[in-house]
Amino acid sequence: MKIKALTKQVKFALIGVALLCASVSEAKEWTAVTIATEAAYPPWNMTLPGGTIGGFEPELMADLCARMKLKCTLQAQDWDGMIPSLQAGKFDLIMDAIVITPEREKVIAFSRPYAATQGVLAASDPELIARAGVAGEVVKLTGDAALDKPYIDQMRTLLKGKTIGISSGTAYTQFVETNFKDIASIREYKKSDEHVLDLQAGRIDFSFDDVTFFSSVLDMPENKSVSMVGSKIGGPIWGPGEALGFRQDTPELKAKFDEALSAALADGTVKRLTEKWFKADITP
Template identity: 60%
Template sequence: MQSKYSKLAKGMIGAAIGTALFGGAAQAKDVTIALEGGYAPWNMTLPGGKLGGFEPELAANLCARAQLKCNLVAQDWDGMIPGLQAGKFDVLMDAISITPEREKIIAFSKPYASTPATFAVTDTKILPKAGPTAAALKLDTDAKSNAPAVQALRTALKGKTIGIQSGTVYTRFINENFKDVASIRVYKTSPERDLDLSNGRIDASFDDVTYYAANADKKEAVPTVAAGPKIGGPIWGPGEGLAFRKQDADLKAKFDAAITAAIADGTVKKLSEKWFKTDVTP
């Protein structure tokens, strides 16, 4: 997932997430967690304004384990890190990939998910539909060393228009590897990009495989399909994690312990299979 940055939060979802399950009389601390509320199935805004999806359900579990009283806030992707640093919220949870660049300004929990990415098209003559058992293309962090592996994709997408959401680790990958052979169109949100793909205004999009898997049954005038190889490896970092201000080491430690427990007892596996139809346990 997939970094995102300051506008006012769209709305506070006063979801005080249970603390009585773990800790009896222990005093809970109020913690505000920001999610985009528009990156299904990681997180989404349900009718009535409540947040749902993989991350809100996992957040409820983690907060209960850590004896924290958590409120979920919907916040635009591009306002998240400034909002965190300004004290508008305490934690970011929005499929944020852990990268060295981001670790310079914010702290991350241990990863709670790890997922590859892929392209999507409406015309499989551009890129063939990916087979379910096809091996993932493992890429390193260095663009030059990855060049031979992505050459076939560069050839297939030469002269095409690729849509990508702004401010993500995928944006950099697409720019570094395809900007000289294809047109790159940047979108504020993934749904806006998807609409242009379905309507033929772009030729391909690039995003997390879980995002496409969750939207595979979505009714569209022109259906889109995941295509080309799944791309994973060190290029995306160790996975997706919660983000904190660097000074909040105690809060990070509580969530690290909760994530460790949720992975160990199969909670992450259960929730990822529910929402993604695949296990994204790191």
């Protein structure tokens, strides 16, 4: 019995050593990475004439990769397949104004945040714009239903019986569905520019999206009929902010980007880029 027991222990020890060696060998020395981005969410990321990808995040990524001496390749990917494709190993990290949420933290790892923005409604019907008022002040919501109820009730009065456009799978989707699904029709879109088109065409009454997105697209002449309305919504309800997403089995890659982001935040690079692309400092 003792011999068998000892043999079994040795087998387990050898297995443990093998696993340890495997984990050490898998600790990758990163020299190149592939980054997925939607390339259709200006000014965060967008496809430029000629097919190159530009915007705030690609420019920030270029700075980070230069700091780390990494070869970085951007790859366009629809938002709704971004996290599953990351987990499947199609690319190494994702960058698409991704808000850190408890649900997402269960399946992917996040870098430290590099931005913190607000959500807002938009409308094109002059009567609805007049009723809601052009967007101005920022209302900070906590995510606590009881504390946020007074403002949510105001929104419910405005949105009752209306159709709201929202990009699917965003941090804003859950907010809209949780608070207004029972009193309004909700239409989900793969890309944010699609609900802006439907807003102009009168197929929906309101859109809900990021302030920075609307600030960019509403500067375009073809969108002059659309206005941000009501209060801009910020605060803890959206979590810590926007960050890069990684597979949970690449902690060394996340650590490299965290170090580079910390340096870019400390030396003012992130602030400079947010002011360039958003006309405001949205650093967290």
